[in-house]
Amino acid sequence: MPESAAEIWERQKQSIAGGVMSLNRAIDPMRVFVRARGAFLWDHEGNRYIDYHAAFAPYLLGHGDEEVDNAVIECVKSGASLIGAGTTPWEGEVAEMLVECVPGLERVQLTNSGSEAVVYALRLARAATGRENVLIMQGGYNGWMDYVSYNLMDPASVLEDHEAGERYPLRPITAGIPKVVEQTVRVVEYNDVEAAERVLAERDVAALILEPILQNIGVVKPDPGYLESLRELCDRYGTVLVFDEVKTGFRHALGGYQSVAGVIPDLCVFGKAVANGYPVGVVGGRESVMAHCAHPDPARRVVVAGTYNAHPFTVAATKATLAKLMSREEEIYGELERLGARMEAGLNALFGKRNYPATVVRQGSAFVVYFMDRAPRNWREIAMDNDADKDLAYRKALIDAGVFHFPVTTKQGSISFAHTDEDIDRTLEITDEVLNRLG
Numbered sequence: 001m002p003e004s005a006a007e008i009w010e011r012q013k014q015s016i017a018g019g020v021m022s023l024n025r026a027i028d029p030m031r032v033f034v035r036a037r038g039a040f041l042w043d044h045e046g047n048r049y050i051d052y053h054a055a056f057a058p059y060l061l062g063h064g065d066e067e068v069d070n071a072v073i074e075c076v077k078s079g080a081s082l083i084g085a086g087t088t089p090w091e092g093e094v095a096e097m098l099v100e101c102v103p104g105l106e107r108v109q110l111t112n113s114g115s116e117a118v119v120y121a122l123r124l125a126r127a128a129t130g131r132e133n134v135l136i137m138q139g140g141y142n143g144w145m146d147y148v149s150y151n152l153m154d155p156a157s158v159l160e161d162h163e164a165g166e167r168y169p170l171r172p173i174t175a176g177i178p179k180v181v182e183q184t185v186r187v188v189e190y191n192d193v194e195a196a197e198r199v200l201a202e203r204d205v206a207a208l209i210l211e212p213i214l215q216n217i218g219v220v221k222p223d224p225g226y227l228e229s230l231r232e233l234c235d236r237y238g239t240v241l242v243f244d245e246v247k248t249g250f251r252h253a254l255g256g257y258q259s260v261a262g263v264i265p266d267l268c269v270f271g272k273a274v275a276n277g278y279p280v281g282v283v284g285g286r287e288s289v290m291a292h293c294a295h296p297d298p299a300r301r302v303v304v305a306g307t308y309n310a311h312p313f314t315v316a317a318t319k320a321t322l323a324k325l326m327s328r329e330e331e332i333y334g335e336l337e338r339l340g341a342r343m344e345a346g347l348n349a350l351f352g353k354r355n356y357p358a359t360v361v362r363q364g365s366a367f368v369v370y371f372m373d374r375a376p377r378n379w380r381e382i383a384m385d386n387d388a389d390k391d392l393a394y395r396k397a398l399i400d401a402g403v404f405h406f407p408v409t410t411k412q413g414s415i416s417f418a419h420t421d422e423d424i425d426r427t428l429e430i431t432d433e434v435l436n437r438l439g
């Protein structure tokens with residue numbers, strides 16, 4: 001008998017702290033995955049799942065995209081190596097592609113992850129403004145670093161007394177952040193312009209950072225005019241506006257969500273879909289802010305350093321991903337929208353015929369089902385009104401039936417270019433059966 005997933009996990013706890021690498025991957029019940037291709041995952045017992053988790057969303061083109069993988073294989077074979085001195089032609093090529101694609105990118109730097117890119121963005125904002133404080137959003141996730149690790153999915157009980165327009169008390173999502181860091185972080189509600197203005201009016205905020213759509217708590221969209229108002233406020237109070245497009249970037253458009261919204265931030269960060277699953281982050285933005293990377297005054301210069309930054313293999317993956325997206329932009333984004341719309345219509349029909357209190361929210365290929373009667377405008381509404389038990393039961397039942405959504409409430413689903421009509425229709429059939437069972 002092969003070991004069960006639970007047995008493997010128990011054994012691995014003897015060597016891996018917590019039994020799984022990157023502990024936000026821990027799921028209940030534990031599963032052990034060994035392979036993925038296109039729209040599918042396989043676990044160690046050979047069970048196949050239609051994948052909508054997409055490894056927390058990088059797989060825009062699907063797992064194992066041939067053009068991207070072949071570019072990496074060719075790069076390995078070519079003798080390209082990490083030299084760690086001087087520049088390379090390919091890092092310039094990828095930078096030119098990024099600048100061409102995204103309106104807010106005049107200059108860029110590459111990192112190995114979204115979290116690193118966020119940290120550089122905050123440093124750059126501080127260097128450019130001479131201020132220290134950072135404003136983040138309740139329900140936003142901007143990576144695991146100290147300055148942004150607060151107020152993600154707080155329970156209703158601690159949000160109940162919060163008054164609209166007010167700052168939130170800080171609630172770290174991790175142990176180990178020095179208390180002193182708290183003095184530099186402010187948190188407000190997403191879609192609350194008044195609250196943001198109150199904080200910015202204190203005139204000590206270096207950066208306002210937000211996901212333009214909150215996609216770590218499903219798909220929470222900006223109210224009409226919200227991003228425009230933040231842009232205007234940041235201009236008025238001299239704060240650097242940072243869009244964290246690690247999830248929205250390249251998923252919704254080649255120009256990021258900023259190109260869809262028509263609001264251009266001062267700085268923006270990307271990751272995930274930009275390299276279709278290979279580890280790359282991008283920080284970039286206005287030339288005047290990015291110039292601090294090489295400021296003549298050492299006291300105003302931001303150190304950007306990383307042994308593996310712009311590693312040739314991950315640059316090859318990024319170039320191949322961007323080349324595919326750029327050369328087939330209309331086709332790929334058109335198809336992602338079409339597949340997303342098919343999923344949304346199908347889910348609405350399934351919930352509608354049961355009179356189920358569920359709301360499907362979608363932006364292109366990103367979607368979520370909230371177990372509440374409306375699309376939420378912020379995390380507080382979700383914490384108060386989303387039926388978390390139903391949400392979790394639904395996800396677990398889908399996984400058992402061969403459709404993989406991450407089994408944590410409100411986690412966004414991602415459709416890839418490798419999904420087909422048949423996959424969506426099969427997903428809907430399975431969902432129908434699951435809903436029959438759950439009642």
Ligand SMILES: Cc1ncc(COP(=O)(O)O)c(C=O)c1O
Pocket residue numbers: 056112113114115116118141142143144211216244245246247271272281
């Ligand atoms: C919006 C957002 N920003 C930043 C990050 C951090 O990126 P990484 O996990 O590559 O460090 C994530 C990761 O999920 C994210 O969703």
